[in-house]
Amino acid sequence: MLSVQNISKAFNRKKILKNISFSQKEGESIVFMGRNGAGKSTLFRIIARLMTYDNGSIIFQGKNLLKVKPIHSSKLFYLGHSPGMYHPFSAIENLNFLLSLRKIYKDQLEILDVLDQFGLMESANEPIGVYSEGMLQRLKIVCAQLMDWDMILIDEPFSNLDKDGLDLVQKQISFWRSQNKTISMILHNKNHAKNICDRILTLESGIIK
Amino acid sequence: MTNYFQKRINQWSLSVIIILFIINILNIIYNTPMVPDQHWAQKIFYVHVPSAWVGFLSYFIVMISGFMYLTSRDNRWDNIGLAASEIGTFFISLVLITGPIWATPIWGQPWVWEPRLVTTLILFLIYIGYFMIRAYGGYIERMKRNAAALGIVAFINVPIIFLSVQFWSPDIQSHPQVEMTEQPSEILSPFIFSLIVFTMLYTVMIRYRVYVIHLNNGMNEDV
Amino acid sequence: MFLVLLKKELFIELRSKELILSMVVFGIAIVLAFSFSSNLSRAVVINYASGMFWITVLFVSALGVHRSFAYEKEYDAFSMLVTAPIDRGLIFLAKWVSGFIYLTLMEILIIFPFFKFLMIDYPSNILIAISTTLLVNLGIMAVANLVSGIAMRSNLSEILLPILFFPLVSPIIIAATKISTGVMLNESYGVWEIWVLIVGSIIIISGLAGYALFDYLVEE
Numbered sequence: 001m002l003s004v005q006n007i008s009k010a011f012n013r014k015k016i017l018k019n020i021s022f023s024q025k026e027g028e029s030i031v032f033m034g035r036n037g038a039g040k041s042t043l044f045r046i047i048a049r050l051m052t053y054d055n056g057s058i059i060f061q062g063k064n065l066l067k068v069k070p071i072h073s074s075k076l077f078y079l080g081h082s083p084g085m086y087h088p089f090s091a092i093e094n095l096n097f098l099l100s101l102r103k104i105y106k107d108q109l110e111i112l113d114v115l116d117q118f119g120l121m122e123s124a125n126e127p128i129g130v131y132s133e134g135m136l137q138r139l140k141i142v143c144a145q146l147m148d149w150d151m152i153l154i155d156e157p158f159s160n161l162d163k164d165g166l167d168l169v170q171k172q173i174s175f176w177r178s179q180n181k182t183i184s185m186i187l188h189n190k191n192h193a194k195n196i197c198d199r200i201l202t203l204e205s206g207i208i209k
Numbered sequence: 210m211t212n213y214f215q216k217r218i219n220q221w222s223l224s225v226i227i228i229l230f231i232i233n234i235l236n237i238i239y240n241t242p243m244v245p246d247q248h249w250a251q252k253i254f255y256v257h258v259p260s261a262w263v264g265f266l267s268y269f270i271v272m273i274s275g276f277m278y279l280t281s282r283d284n285r286w287d288n289i290g291l292a293a294s295e296i297g298t299f300f301i302s303l304v305l306i307t308g309p310i311w312a313t314p315i316w317g318q319p320w321v322w323e324p325r326l327v328t329t330l331i332l333f334l335i336y337i338g339y340f341m342i343r344a345y346g347g348y349i350e351r352m353k354r355n356a357a358a359l360g361i362v363a364f365i366n367v368p369i370i371f372l373s374v375q376f377w378s379p380d381i382q383s384h385p386q387v388e389m390t391e392q393p394s395e396i397l398s399p400f401i402f403s404l405i406v407f408t409m410l411y412t413v414m415i416r417y418r419v420y421v422i423h424l425n426n427g428m429n430e431d432v
Numbered sequence: 433m434f435l436v437l438l439k440k441e442l443f444i445e446l447r448s449k450e451l452i453l454s455m456v457v458f459g460i461a462i463v464l465a466f467s468f469s470s471n472l473s474r475a476v477v478i479n480y481a482s483g484m485f486w487i488t489v490l491f492v493s494a495l496g497v498h499r500s501f502a503y504e505k506e507y508d509a510f511s512m513l514v515t516a517p518i519d520r521g522l523i524f525l526a527k528w529v530s531g532f533i534y535l536t537l538m539e540i541l542i543i544f545p546f547f548k549f550l551m552i553d554y555p556s557n558i559l560i561a562i563s564t565t566l567l568v569n570l571g572i573m574a575v576a577n578l579v580s581g582i583a584m585r586s587n588l589s590e591i592l593l594p595i596l597f598f599p600l601v602s603p604i605i606i607a608a609t610k611i612s613t614g615v616m617l618n619e620s621y622g623v624w625e626i627w628v629l630i631v632g633s634i635i636i637i638s639g640l641a642g643y644a645l646f647d648y649l650v651e652e
Contacts, residue, residue: 338592345587346585355585373607376627376630
């Protein structure tokens with residue numbers, strides 16, 4: 001599914017990632033762990049084509065991501081640390097927009113149903129600018145559930161969540177795993193990682209240990 | 210690590226250009242004819258126009274380097290772009306200084322709304338922005354991309370800027386220029402010589418500057 | 433896909449109303465400042481009116497385009513656009529067209545105060561005045577969005593944008609002033625035809641450059 005080979009990235013000439021290489025099979029779940037500033041988010045942003053890299057290659061579903069247009073990585077979905085949505089828009093409007101960007105057409109009832117599952121039904125029509133951090137985190141997972149992807153990159157899926165939110169997101173990730181989806185996550189808590197991944201990779205000083 | 214000027218070819222090129230430049234200055238001072246109504250002020254023309262030529266050539270190189278950097282992501286092109294922008298801005302500053310010096314005795318005022326001068330001033334302002342992008346454009350790798358894009362955008366607008374100023378107000382433009390090809394040979398020949406010397410000087414300057422930038426980058430890498 | 437992006441740009445403004453409001457208020461404030469500071473007779477003001485108008489438009493467009501890109505930075509909304517399977521040049525085109533629409537709306541709202549405060553007559557050929565203004569708006573917004581794309585992710589984007597924008601837009605301002613003066617003074621098309629061609633060239637060059645370069649500018 002994904003093959004990352006010798007990816008390096010420098011910020012202000014300081015190497016953050018040094019020849020990172022790993023592979024991920026279809027249906028496999030990997031958790032990336034490491035200290036703050038280890039380069040985990042940077043690695044995800046590079047794979048998601050949000051950030052350039054200095055050398056190496058990324059092969060996704062047989063295609064070199066650097067050499068193909070973004071349309072060929074439509075089955076790769078990235079959820080960053082920030083919401084990635086527009087604060088004047090409501091949850092429904094944001095979701096409709098993001099779905100139409102990927103040419104996915106969903107029934108409004110289906111969208112509302114998923115929002116309801118994550119406890120966001122009541123505030124579905126309010127601008128997300130008034131949402132709490134926890135609500136925004138849930139909304140991101142709703143977005144991921146509605147999208148059509150084969151592989152997802154999630155940066156800290158459990159951040160800012162209360163106990164109910166944690167359970168909901170854990171269940172969602174387990175559901176995706178049962179659907180044989182390929183998942184990569186960044187986590188800080190090994191307890192969270194225990195039951196939701198096939199292996200853990202630790203990033204330290206720009207290399208995978 | 211060899212010092213740049215330890216290499217024979219670099220020593221020779223520096224020596225040759227210094228000698229040629231001295232000859233050029235002496236030629237301008239002693240050999241060029243005194244134009245009746247302009248006297249000594251007219252001699253600035255032999256420095257002003259070649260400086261403009263070199264400045265614009267340099268900015269053209271910034272554009273090409275920008276394009277090559279964006280397509281290849283090779284840092285050498287960024288080094289060339291940076292060197293060319295610095296040296297180009299130096300020569301353009303020279304143009305903006307010598308222009309008013311020349312204009313004051315000739316037209317009685319330091320600034321005239323002549324299309325080439327105004328285009329030069331606008332380009333100079335754009336390149337101030339270019340250096341600000343280099344200084345405040347974020348982390349180095351992103352800054353290089355933004356600077357490359359600006360270098361391309363800046364130069365492709367030069368013909369448009371020039372044309373718009375040229376058509377702007379012919380009555381304001383009091384610049385009685387004689388076309389170069391119609392100049393007598395005693396003016397044209399030293400002018401061509403000065404043009405060649407300035408171009409050679411530019412070549413030496415940009416080669417050395419690229420070398421220094423490359424050295425600087427190499428010392429700062431892999432912290 | 434372009435229509436999806438354009439719709440998003442327009443609906444954001446419909447929802448927040450930040451952009452148009454700030455552009456109109458700023459525009460009127462500049463017009464007022466011109467009225468107070470120009471102690472000129474009506475006969476003289478008419479010669480400077482087009483320049484004053486386009487300077488107002490210039491400042492307002494810098495404000496508007498900066499705000500338009502600020503939406504993308506808040507909540508990192510831009511990351512979703514950039515990672516989506518779309519042609520990134522379309523993001524530039526959508527910003528260009530939406531900016532053109534906002535600028536035109538702003539001009540519609542300030543044109544009447546402009547003529548009234550400066551006490552000048554409306555142009556006799558309204559249709560030509562409107563069509564040439566729309567053309568210039570397209571040109572201004574093309575350059576503004578291109579420059580904003582370059583300055584967007586910089587540390588001093590609010591300062592860098594006007595510094596880069598104003599020199600680059602100078603040919604358009606020269607052309608716009610010439611066209612507007614010609615229209616106001618009822619000069620024949622042949623007199624200011626060259627300026628229309630210059631604006632047209634800028635639109636093509638800036639539009640193509642923006643579309644091509646945006647792919648490189650949006651990545652971090």
